[in-house]
Amino acid sequence: MADILEIQGISKRYGAVQALDQVSLNVPQGSIYGLLGPNGSGKTTTLGIVLDVINASAGTFRWFGQPLSKSTKRRIGALLETPNFYPYLTGEENLRLTAEVKGVAPARVGEALQTVGLGNRRGDKFKGYSLGMKQRLAIGAALLGDPEVLVLDEPTNGLDPEGIAEVRRLILHIASQGKTIVLASHLLDEVEKVCTHMAVLRNGKLKAQGPVSSILATNDLVFLNGGAPLETLLQTALALPFVAEARLTDQQIQVTLQNGVDSSELNRAFFAQGIALGQLVVRKKSLESQFLEIIKADHA
Ligand SMILES: Nc1ncnc2c1ncn2[C@@H]1O[C@H](COP(=O)(O)OP(=O)(O)OP(=O)(O)O)[C@@H](O)[C@H]1O
Numbered sequence: 001m002a003d004i005l006e007i008q009g010i011s012k013r014y015g016a017v018q019a020l021d022q023v024s025l026n027v028p029q030g031s032i033y034g035l036l037g038p039n040g041s042g043k044t045t046t047l048g049i050v051l052d053v054i055n056a057s058a059g060t061f062r063w064f065g066q067p068l069s070k071s072t073k074r075r076i077g078a079l080l081e082t083p084n085f086y087p088y089l090t091g092e093e094n095l096r097l098t099a100e101v102k103g104v105a106p107a108r109v110g111e112a113l114q115t116v117g118l119g120n121r122r123g124d125k126f127k128g129y130s131l132g133m134k135q136r137l138a139i140g141a142a143l144l145g146d147p148e149v150l151v152l153d154e155p156t157n158g159l160d161p162e163g164i165a166e167v168r169r170l171i172l173h174i175a176s177q178g179k180t181i182v183l184a185s186h187l188l189d190e191v192e193k194v195c196t197h198m199a200v201l202r203n204g205k206l207k208a209q210g211p212v213s214s215i216l217a218t219n220d221l222v223f224l225n226g227g228a229p230l231e232t233l234l235q236t237a238l239a240l241p242f243v244a245e246a247r248l249t250d251q252q253i254q255v256t257l258q259n260g261v262d263s264s265e266l267n268r269a270f271f272a273q274g275i276a277l278g279q280l281v282v283r284k285k286s287l288e289s290q291f292l293e294i295i296k297a298d299h300a
Contacts, residue, residue: 004029010059011059022059027182027197032172036187037200077149078150082138083138090126133166139170192216220263221283223252227275227277
């Protein structure tokens with residue numbers, strides 16, 4: 001997969017605040033790329049810089065392998081702030097006005113409304129829309145120019161659970177049409193559910209980036225004892241090919257399995273070597289604990 005956006009060493013300082021500190025990341029074409037971080041970590045600043053509404057203090061970025069220009073801008077649709085729609089106009093009338101301002105052919109309005117699932121509500125006044133529908137219309141406005149990339153800042157912020165579900169479904173739908181999506185979110189759960197790739201920002205520093213499946217590993221922790229002396233259990237575990245890590249902790253052996261390996265395999269492997277384990281307890285690593293580990297790390 002080619003990279004649709006490459007960011008190299010971007011920094012941004014606001015007076016005494018270092019909002020971004022040498023952030024480098026690559027967004028693969030066709031990905032749903034989540035910029036994850038707590039409030040104030042630099043997500044909006046990153047999006048603002050690559051959309052040319054904020055000037056970086058240092059660093060460079062390239063869209064589609066080129067510097068940002070009028071023609072590359074046309075290939076990008078963005079929703080950084082909620083647009084001001086007219087409450088007494090219909091969804092369609094609002095998008096027609098937006099299309100006029102953007103210089104987009106009015107024919108695109110119908111297509112955008114269909115994509116965001118508002119085709120059959122196009123004639124209803126904006127003020128009667130649910131929160132999710134309002135946000136979908138805003139995404140429709142960003143799609144008017146039929147961009148290859150859609151950039152969204154906290155797309156589910158302030159929505160009710162139904163609206164959140166609608167917008168997440170829409171993001172997946174848009175991505176399934178071949179568009180790349182870059183979104184900022186402070187919700188780990190959202191990034192895990194929606195994104196294929198992610199970057200973790202904290203205090204303006206990049207803590208991790210890559211495919212979601214490699215960053216939020218699903219490997220479990222397993223605690224063993226009984227059946228043989230602890231040292232024998234430890235050596236047996238360390239010799240198994242699917243064990244990522246094993247160590248002695250608190251009168252038991254703590255084992256980390258490689259991704260996708262089930263703890264029953266561990267039991268079977270010990271049994272095959274004549275050890276009937278006295279106890280095998282599996283503890284799932286929560287997403288939150290993994291996230292805390294990532295943001296506590298000193299380097300990416
Ligand atoms: N115009 C500005 N002037 C001064 N400081 C700013 C400005 N914009 C952002 N900052 C500071 O830069 C840091 C990063 O802010 P940014 O908005 O990029 O973070 P964020 O991760 O998007 O958070 P949020 O979700 O709260 O917007 C914060 O400490 C913020 O207070």
